[in-house]
Every structure is written in C-alpha cells, then in structure tokens.
Amino acid sequence: MAFLTALVTLCLLQSSAALYFHIGETERKCFIEEIPDETMVVGNYKVQAYDHNVKDYMPVSRDIGMHVDIADPDEKTILSRTYAAEGRFTFTSHTAGEHVICLNSNSSAWFNSGQLRVHLDISVGEHAVDYQQVQAKDKLTELQLRVRQLLDQVEQITKEQNYQRYREERFRQTSESTNQRVLWWSIAQTLILLITGFWQMQHLKSFFEAKKLV
C-alpha cells in the first residue's frame, strides 16, 4: 500500500512541465491569464538552483520554496501561499478578467546571489481537468470519456464567448466615452479661450483707465 502511494506520488511528480526560464533569487515574475469566470486554472512548477560545484542546475537542497500570489481583475489577492520547491497550485476564477499569477522564491538573500531555474506550466479550463481521475471516478468507457471531454470543451468555448461579449461591450463603452470627452472638452476649451480673451480685454481696459492713458 505504501509502495503504491509512493508510486502514485512519483507519477504526479513526474508530470512537471518542461518549459523553463531563469529568474534571480529575489526576483518576482508575473504571468497574466485573461479568463472567463468559473474557470479552473492549474499551475505546475518545479524550481532548481544552480549548483556551483556541479556547474549545473540541481534540485534545491536548501529550504527554498516558491511563494505564489494570485490577484483577480479587481486587484484583490485570492491566493497567497508559499509552496515547496516543486508542486502545483489551483484556483477557480469567480470574476471574469485578467488574473495575475506572480512567483517569487522565498529566499532570504538580500541580493541576487544565484539564478533559479523555474519549470512552469499553466493549464486553463478543460486542459486542467485530469481525465484519468474522471474516468476512474465515474467508471466511464472510452467513448463516454471522449464525449465528456467534448462537453467540457464546448462549455469552455461558451464561457469564453460570453466573456467576449462583455469585453466588446466595455470596448464600445470606452470608445463612446472617448467620443463624448473629445466633444465636450473641445467645446469647453473654446469657451475657456473666449472667456480668457474677454477677461484680458476687460482687465486691460480698466488698467489703462486707471493709468489715465485712455
């Protein structure tokens, strides 16, 4: 049983992503995901530190973890946790919009002492669903699983279309607001110019009359 648990854990660990990039130890890197509401997002990551002895990137032996901050479109933090050097984070969006996922290592160094290699993979919506689990839990045949996958895909497409409609409305509102602003500010500036000119002439006239030049 313990062997099986270990094997399953090994399976989960092995599915870490292969796309990676380098960041400094104290550096913070943010990624933006524009998603509709009620969408699940799963991020898998793995951190490796540069080992000067081996001249290569090795799994972190020190207590370096990854601090993950996730902000919703209203800039409210919905997740702020420190995870181990390798793991995954999950969240479901409740508002449609741009979510910002920020990663930084919780290293206590004061300056950039080393480079970290971060493997990252962010899956959104139906890509984040684990169909192995779904099949095992609901005991579906292969065809049923395929249909389930298609249903999830179509649901995600519908959500994205709804979000698209809301975004276009916002775009239209912004354009109409610009149109209004250009109109009213042009009129306002013309009026300000006329009033200023008028005030100038009035002021000069009273000034010359006071100076007995007129």
Place this chain on the structure above:
Amino acid sequence: MYTLAAFCVVWIVAAHCVFGGELTFELPDNDKMCFYENVDKGVQATIEFQVITGGNYDVDLELTAPNGQVLYKDIKKQYDSFTWTAQYQGIHTFCFSNEFSTFTHKVVYFDLEVGDDKPAVEEMGSHHTAMTLMETSSVNVFESLNKVVDHQTHHRLREAQGRGFAEDLNERVLYWSVGESVLVVLIGIGQILVLRSFFTTSTKSYSRL
C-alpha cells in the same frame, strides 16, 4: 492494483513527452526574457507570439537550436508564427527582447506547441483495433473544437490589444484636455502680467526723468 501500477508506469514514460505551453508575461523596458524547451529530434514545433500592450506593439524574437544555430531572428515584430522541425535533440532557446525601448514595457503572449497533442487518457492514444465510427467522429469534433479554441484565443488577443489602446486613448484625451485648458488660462494671465509690467516700468522711468 497492478493495473494502477501499470497505468503509473505508462504515465511516467508518457509524461516525458514534452508539450510546450502558452504564457502571457510582462516584459519591462530594456529587458530580455528567455525561455527554454527540450525538443526531440525530428519533432515539429511551432512558436507563435503576439504583443498585446505597450508602445508600438513590437518585440524582438530570437530562436536558437541546441547547437547554437539561429533558427529565427527578427526585430520589431507585432505578431508572428514560426514552425520548424528539430534537427537536434536538446534545449531550444527563444528570447524576447525589449532592449530597443527606453520606457515602454510590453505584455507579450506566446504559444509553444511541441509535437502532437497528448491524448487525455493513455488508452485513447494507443488503439489496437480500428476505431468505430463514433470514435472517429468524436476525434474529428475534438480537433475542430481545438481549432475553435485557437481562433477564440487569437480573437481575444486582438480584442485585448484594441481595447488596451482605446483605454489608453481615453485617458490621454482627458489629461491633455485638462492640461491644455490650464495652459490657456496661465498664458492668458501671463500675457496680462507682462503687459502690465511694460506700462508700470515705463511710467517709473518717465517720473525719474
């Protein structure tokens, strides 16, 4: 129990097939961001990128093979898509550069696809018998829906780009209008003050004489 173990073994083996990824990140001015991906020999990969916000909506991209050969290098591109077949197995590097820009940071979206899509469940990928008509239809629908999702992503990016520019324009119209109004009033007052100073000094000099 042994099926689960077998599943896991197959999964470990299969999970080493790379699949790339899509990310949207912010590239500060004068900065360069590199990503690395392991691609096997003979595998076809596609890199696609688009600049969503920032300045002239352009960025430099350089794609390097494991042996140092530059596969793709272009400057100040807004959007591009490049497909290549890996000649060597190893780490391919692609770097986005905003070093030509002095103060505009850019938001860049890229999508790296390596090889074919992984099937959701392992047994869907390996078929010992021919697929039934239902299964073939569902595969076709799945691929069509993938294309729909792809089109949706492109539409979303274009719309985000347009919307970002419109919101920027809206703000700029307000700031410049307020600025110009204040400037007009200040210049008006300034003109009066300067004119008054002409007449004030001349009467003083007249009285001295």
